[in-house]
Amino acid sequence: MNANITLSKRAQALTSSAIREILKVTERPEVISFAGGLPSPATFPVERMREATDKVLRDAPQAALQYGPTEGFTPLREWVAQRMAKLGAPVSPGRVLIVTGSQQGLDLLGKTLVDEGSKVLVETPSYLGALQSFSLFQPKFASMPSDGQGIDTDALTPELLAGARFMYCLPNFQNPTGRRLPLERRKALVEKAAAAGVPLVEDDPYGELSYDGEHLPGLLSLNPEQGIYMGSFSKVLAPGLRLGYVVAPEPLFSKLVQAKQAADLHTPSFSQRIVHETIKDGFLDTHIPSIRDLYGRQCHYMLDALERHFPTEAQWTRPEGGMFIWVTLPKGVDTTRLLAKAIEQNVAFVPGAPFFANDPQANTLRLSFVTVPAEKIEAGMQKLGALVKAEIAGLAQAA
Amino acid sequence: MNANITLSKRAQALTSSAIREILKVTERPEVISFAGGLPSPATFPVERMREATDKVLRDAPQAALQYGPTEGFTPLREWVAQRMAKLGAPVSPGRVLIVTGSQQGLDLLGKTLVDEGSKVLVETPSYLGALQSFSLFQPKFASMPSDGQGIDTDALTPELLAGARFMYCLPNFQNPTGRRLPLERRKALVEKAAAAGVPLVEDDPYGELSYDGEHLPGLLSLNPEQGIYMGSFSKVLAPGLRLGYVVAPEPLFSKLVQAKQAADLHTPSFSQRIVHETIKDGFLDTHIPSIRDLYGRQCHYMLDALERHFPTEAQWTRPEGGMFIWVTLPKGVDTTRLLAKAIEQNVAFVPGAPFFANDPQANTLRLSFVTVPAEKIEAGMQKLGALVKAEIAGLAQAA
Numbered sequence: 001m002n003a004n005i006t007l008s009k010r011a012q013a014l015t016s017s018a019i020r021e022i023l024k025v026t027e028r029p030e031v032i033s034f035a036g037g038l039p040s041p042a043t044f045p046v047e048r049m050r051e052a053t054d055k056v057l058r059d060a061p062q063a064a065l066q067y068g069p070t071e072g073f074t075p076l077r078e079w080v081a082q083r084m085a086k087l088g089a090p091v092s093p094g095r096v097l098i099v100t101g102s103q104q105g106l107d108l109l110g111k112t113l114v115d116e117g118s119k120v121l122v123e124t125p126s127y128l129g130a131l132q133s134f135s136l137f138q139p140k141f142a143s144m145p146s147d148g149q150g151i152d153t154d155a156l157t158p159e160l161l162a163g164a165r166f167m168y169c170l171p172n173f174q175n176p177t178g179r180r181l182p183l184e185r186r187k188a189l190v191e192k193a194a195a196a197g198v199p200l201v202e203d204d205p206y207g208e209l210s211y212d213g214e215h216l217p218g219l220l221s222l223n224p225e226q227g228i229y230m231g232s233f234s235k236v237l238a239p240g241l242r243l244g245y246v247v248a249p250e251p252l253f254s255k256l257v258q259a260k261q262a263a264d265l266h267t268p269s270f271s272q273r274i275v276h277e278t279i280k281d282g283f284l285d286t287h288i289p290s291i292r293d294l295y296g297r298q299c300h301y302m303l304d305a306l307e308r309h310f311p312t313e314a315q316w317t318r319p320e321g322g323m324f325i326w327v328t329l330p331k332g333v334d335t336t337r338l339l340a341k342a343i344e345q346n347v348a349f350v351p352g353a354p355f356f357a358n359d360p361q362a363n364t365l366r367l368s369f370v371t372v373p374a375e376k377i378e379a380g381m382q383k384l385g386a387l388v389k390a391e392i393a394g395l396a397q398a399a
Numbered sequence: 400m401n402a403n404i405t406l407s408k409r410a411q412a413l414t415s416s417a418i419r420e421i422l423k424v425t426e427r428p429e430v431i432s433f434a435g436g437l438p439s440p441a442t443f444p445v446e447r448m449r450e451a452t453d454k455v456l457r458d459a460p461q462a463a464l465q466y467g468p469t470e471g472f473t474p475l476r477e478w479v480a481q482r483m484a485k486l487g488a489p490v491s492p493g494r495v496l497i498v499t500g501s502q503q504g505l506d507l508l509g510k511t512l513v514d515e516g517s518k519v520l521v522e523t524p525s526y527l528g529a530l531q532s533f534s535l536f537q538p539k540f541a542s543m544p545s546d547g548q549g550i551d552t553d554a555l556t557p558e559l560l561a562g563a564r565f566m567y568c569l570p571n572f573q574n575p576t577g578r579r580l581p582l583e584r585r586k587a588l589v590e591k592a593a594a595a596g597v598p599l600v601e602d603d604p605y606g607e608l609s610y611d612g613e614h615l616p617g618l619l620s621l622n623p624e625q626g627i628y629m630g631s632f633s634k635v636l637a638p639g640l641r642l643g644y645v646v647a648p649e650p651l652f653s654k655l656v657q658a659k660q661a662a663d664l665h666t667p668s669f670s671q672r673i674v675h676e677t678i679k680d681g682f683l684d685t686h687i688p689s690i691r692d693l694y695g696r697q698c699h700y701m702l703d704a705l706e707r708h709f710p711t712e713a714q715w716t717r718p719e720g721g722m723f724i725w726v727t728l729p730k731g732v733d734t735t736r737l738l739a740k741a742i743e744q745n746v747a748f749v750p751g752a753p754f755f756a757n758d759p760q761a762n763t764l765r766l767s768f769v770t771v772p773a774e775k776i777e778a779g780m781q782k783l784g785a786l787v788k789a790e791i792a793g794l795a796q797a798a
């Protein structure tokens with residue numbers, strides 16, 4: 001017997017993700033991988049979470065294992081609201097939706113805000129997972145000109161912004177570049193978006209992982225009534241729980257809740273209660289600094305290794321937080337081809353092209369520094385630097 | 400500052416769910432609620448899950464808290480494949496996708512199979528959560544004629560089936576009716592769907608909760624190569640974990656995986672490992688019979704109470720498994736209006752109309768019997784029966 005499966009147009013347009021294929025390669029233990037987007041498991045507070053789990057299963061086992069409200073576990077929503085207030089963006093708990101990882105927030109925003117052909121403004125480059133998630137709803141991406149500091153707000157003309165369903169921004173230590181948007185640009189961005197009537201979506205998984213420079217106010221704190229904000233416990237606690245949150249104004253908030261109900265009814269009660277139990281007494285205030293210290297050290301190892309091993313023709317970002325460095329090689333170098341050669345030598349990174357919604361720059365690549373030991377960073381960058389030099393020499397010969 | 404939020408067409412079409420509003424009312428402790436779709440928390444194996452959680456956090460804490468593959472935790476996928484084989488439907492673990500509750504499976508099927516206006520075949524009535532989930536992708540539902548035994552396969556004409564993207568069926572103890580499709584109809588259904596080239600989606604959260612009658616082969620076991628199957632741990636273990644699975648053939652399987660990656664990257668590693676640890680040594684073989692016993696007893700309490708308190712003009716299903724009884728009142732009785740009166744007397748149920756994709760039957764209602772103690776079933780049915788009698792008397796007077 002046979003069924004004729006007819007895929008939807010959006011499913012036909014789906015292609016297997018570069019990240020997925022790369023992650024498969026990097027599972028081989030001999031590979032030094034700068035390709036991952038994984039936080040360091042050394043930062044997972046296992047003992048604390050074991051205690052929290054124990055307490056949840058002792059004090060409220062039936063509620064923790066039962067269906068729960070779509071909006072999320074009330075004490076956790078209240079915790080998020082308080083945290084946001086501390087960060088300068090006071091919001092009501094009633095505007096906080098707990099989601100199954102902030103990736104789900106992206107899916108829900110795409111569902112509720114994007115029709116086929118809708119204009120969506122994104123950075124150049126932007127987070128690949130967001131581009132993939134929004135793509136399912138068939139938008140037309142408009143790329144905002146960006147430089148090493150983020151969106152070039154001077155280049156945001158009324159024509160570019162006009163009619164966009166939303167603007168998707170990662171102001172803090174963006175994946176993939178690690179860049180942080182300066183304060184003046186934040187203000188300009190919020191003003192220009194408001195003037196054009198374009199909702200601002202601020203995706204902020206790395207905001208608290210700042211190891212250099214000073215804290216900058218988030219877009220939501222510059223625009224508390226109308227901003228849309230996405231946060232995550234993946235980078236400050238553990239990603240295997242899939243727990244994040246979205247803050248949104250009405251009428252969007254109610255639609256997000258309804259879309260979430262259709263998507264998975266609610267985020268697992270069990271993990272919401274465990275996370276709340278873990279963090280409710282201020283645990284993150286002592287825990288996050290230890291992550292910052294580790295990631296700051298790791299970042300400097302890699303920046304030092306880049307200086308030593310990469311040729312002067314290469315440029316890279318110098319992040320003050322987060323997990324990633326972005327490298328731009330001379331025009332003509334194709335990092336997808338470079339990756340094939342790197343993997344032969346058991347080194348991996350992510351080619352930059354998929355992070356561009358339009359006009360991919362094939363000469364860019366993303367490096368993650370958080371999970372690789374210092375000596376492997378050194379060994380891996382040495383190999384990669386030599387490959388880059390050989391590529392550039394090849395270009396010069398061909399010219 | 401102001402943002403002009405323009406909702407997508409699909410979000411504009413979203414309305415707040417009847418179930419959601421009803422669940423709010425039933426939170427009041429004085430309400431005897433037959434409205435819930437919740438399994439009985441008395442069946443949650445808390446002690447066993449505490450041990451499993453402990454073991455997971457002792458043996459593999461970092462893997463349990465880290466990102467994982469989109470397809471799911473391999474040992475759990477293998478467990479599902481073995482379980483399916485036991486139930487007569489051998490499938491490869493490579494065709495099993497672990498999802499964040501089977502509700503997510505519905506969302507992913509909608510995403511990958513439904514374009515605006517696509518024909519989707521559903522039962523009359525069908526599961527409300529599925530109708531809502533598919534609706535986001537703007538299908539055109541075609542209702543299959545159904546009776547107290549389920550889909551009337553004689554009424555499935557080639558015209559009705561032609562061009563449908565899929566047929567959505569709940570053959571075992573369907574939500575909302577509790578009915579089970581007889582074997583001959585299962586065979587006819589699979590044959591007719593195959594002849595028309597229509598993929599069959601079998602949603603089976605209640606299949607193992609059979610307390611009367613004999614086990615019937617599932618649609619997948621009648622059509623192992625091409626069938627699409629959805630299973631859940633919500634009703635046999637605990638729903639608060641949000642854990643289910645989808646079995647699908649290629650090329651659909653790969654598209655489901657890609658859509659899931661965009662939706663939430665993967666199902667929480669933590670809960671997948673806990674559930675696998677809980678069930679891997681045959682736990683469900685002793686646990687499920689205890690749920691069957693409880694639900695069977697509860698079902699009979701309610702059937703007895705219906706006999707005693709409901710008027711002869713009312714009809715109801717006599718389930719051999721699952722959690723629900725479906726009541727059909729004389730034409731002219733509007734159960735939404737009845738619900739308002741019932742809630743004044745602190746009794747709740749779910750009006751039947753929202754379960755119909757087309758031509759809602761306002762004289763129907765759904766009763767859940769699993770969480771209400773016997774004496775409250777008696778008291779609640781007495782009140783509800785009196786209200787029903789009064790409604791019918793009112794109809795007769797008006798006529």
